[in-house]
Amino acid sequence: MNVSEAVAYRRSVRGFLDKPVDIALVKDIVERAARAATGGNLQPWHIDLVHGDSMKKLKAIMAEKIAARESEQQEYDIYPRELSSPYADRRFEVGEMLYGAIGIAREDRKGRAIWFARNFQFFNAPVGLFLTIDRQMGPPQWGDCGMMLENICLLLCEAGLDSCPQECWAVYPKTIGAFLGTPENRILWTGMSIGYKDPDDPANSLVPTRAPSSEWLTLHG
Secondary structure (H helix, E strand, O other), rough: OHHHHHHHHHOOOOOOOOOOHHHHHHHHHHHHOOOOOOHHOOOOEEEEEOOHHHHHHHHHHHHHHHHHOOOOOOOOOOOOOOOOOOHHHHHHHHHHHHHHHOOOOOOOHHHHHHHHHHHHHHHHOOOOEEEEOOOOOOOOHHHHHHHHHHHHHHHHHHOEEEEEEHHHHHHHHHHHHHOOOOOOOEEEEEEEEEEOOEEEHHHHHOOOOOOHHHHOOOOOO
């Protein structure tokens, strides 16, 4: 794929094949993604890749956490607490589209909770990625990490792989920090599932809408 094709193709995949992924390939992609733009060349990101036996251990830990309904204190708000329109509308719409695709009714809270728990099994993906950032960094450096993450997503597309960035992992900062051995001076931003897309998983039929550029683009000439 060229860059334009990869941008158009990329989706958050929520169902992966039980197919091994070459971890050396993922490592190479992450290293190349580090060419992302970064103010002052700070390069504020830190990446952990989880696979093989470590992945099995983490999935087992998370299965126990979910079964016991254990929760932890988040270290940042994934969404603003008072999310206004049109942002709240967009979030609601994509949620309805997803659960509609997988056939879980809006009122079926238990079904939705069970399905959401798949996040913490990486949607069956064989490789997981976690991005942490030094606590002294501010919004500009978090933006730099976003550019790094997008580079990873696009390079994975080029290699025939798929991904799903998952900020939901931020609700288990202590568990993930202990598992990875993350030092106290770093905060967990996001996780990511990496693998080969299951074309038969109904969740992967979701194609989120995008607002027309007339809503967010202004030309000055």
